[in-house]
Amino acid sequence: MADFNLETAIKIIPIFDGKYKELEPFLTIVELLYTTLATTGKTTLINFVTNVKLSATVRLSLCNASITDFNSLKSELLGKYKNNRTxxxxxxxxxxxxxxxxxxxxxxxxxxxxxxxxxxxxxxxxxxxxxxxxxxxxxxxxxxxxxxxxxxxxxxxxxxxxxxxxxxxxxxxxxxxxELENVELQATSNMLHIKGNWRGKRKNQKPNDNYKNGYNKNNKQQNNRSNSGNNNYSYNNNNRNNNNNGYNNHRNSNSNRNHRNKNNYNDRRNVHITTNQGNVIGSGEDTQNLPEINM
Structure with missing residues (x-):
């Protein structure tokens, strides 16, 4: 029989924290060491396990138990942490x-x-x-x-x-x-990334900017049409004014022409044509029909 080796016990015995699935492996390792030790070594091993290799919660649950050997340790642990399911x-x-x-x-x-x-x-x-x-x-x-x-x-x-x-x-x-789950998650992540970028672009744009831009564009077109209409109206007014001015100028021109003609007519009526000898040979409107005279 071998003596208790603390270094070996620390290395190969895990800490039992009360989980049932860990209980069986834990008891198996302790039992393996226990059977290889001399009597004094066995007692040392059990004391080491109960004080070092049990979690605080498990130690507290065994505080009133009388544990002197491996069988008593196994019985106490199975009684408290054995799975009750069948x-x-x-x-x-x-x-x-x-x-x-x-x-x-x-x-x-x-x-x-x-x-x-x-x-x-x-x-x-x-x-x-x-x-x-x-x-x-x-x-x-x-x-x-x-x-x-x-x-x-x-x-x-x-x-x-x-x-x-x-x-x-x-x-x-x-x-x-x-692997299939990772592919699916990656595809979902890419889709969310695309949606996030699209929402980010929409977020950076002021609310109803598209509406406003269209509204402003329509207003601009309407203003252009209005300005064009105003310009056409002004142009037509100018044309009418110019036509009126032309008409007035034409009337004035005709009036002046008539006035000049009248004056000329009066002038012709007052004209007396005489020869060098002082003889009157024509006057007034008759001057239009005078024969050619050699002066």
């Missing part, structure tokens, strides 16, 4: 486990936790005489069962692809589902 109950929980809104990793961990629990209970049923090969048969059988549960409970967008790929192990199915 094998059929765990099967029922597994059969009703679905991914729903959880991610693939969370869904996988939930199934693994239940399968580990199932393994422990089934191995315990075999008793202390169970061989390693028998334990491996149980774990392989439950892994196949976990694969079926995992595929069946996946969300619809992943289920058909995973079933079509026909993975042969639980880990292969999980890896494929995680």
């Amino acid at each position: 094998i059929p109950q765990i099967h029922s929980v597994l059969n009703s486990t679905y991914q729903n809104k959880s991610g693939v990793t969370v869904y996988k961990d939930k199934i693994l936790s239940l399968v580990d629990e199932l393994n422990q209970l089934q191995i315990q049923e075999l008793g202390n005489q169970a061989t390693l090969s028998e334990k491996k048969v149980i774990t392989r059988m439950n892994e196949t069962y976990a694969l079926t549960i995992f595929k069946k409970g996946l969300n619809d967008q992943l289920k058909s692809t995973v079933f079509s790929a026909r993975p042969t192990t639980f880990s292969d199915a999980v890896s494929l589902a995680q």
Whole structure:
């Protein structure tokens, strides 16, 4: 028999914090060391485990217990932290486990936790005489069962692809589902990024800018048409004024012409044509019809 080695005990014995799935491995390691030690070493090991390798919560739960050897330690821990669910109950929980809104990793961990629990209970049923090969048969059988549960409970967008790929192990199915989930998440992220950029551009634009721009454009066109109309009106007025001025000028011109003609007429009536000898040969309007005279 060997003596207790503190360094070895610190390295190989984990800390038990009250989780059932960790209880069986914890007790297995402690028992392995316990059987290799001499009597004094066994007592030292149990004292070391109860004071160092149990969490504060677990130690508090055992404060009134009388622990002197490995069997008493095992009995106390199993009595307080043993899983109270039966094998059929765990099967029922597994059969009703679905991914729903959880991610693939969370869904996988939930199934693994239940399968580990199932393994422990089934191995315990075999008793202390169970061989390693028998334990491996149980774990392989439950892994196949976990694969079926995992595929069946996946969300619809992943289920058909995973079933079509026909993975042969639980880990292969999980890896494929995680890859598909990552592709889907990336596509969703890209879509949200595009929408975010579009909303950002709209956000930087003042509210109703499109309406205002169209309204201002229409107003500008209306103003241009109004200004064009005003210009045409002014132009027509100018034309009318110019026409009136031309008409007035024409009237004035005709009046002046008539006045000049009248004056000329009067002048012609007052004209007397005489010869060098002083004889009158024509006067007034008759001058229009005078014969050519050589002066």
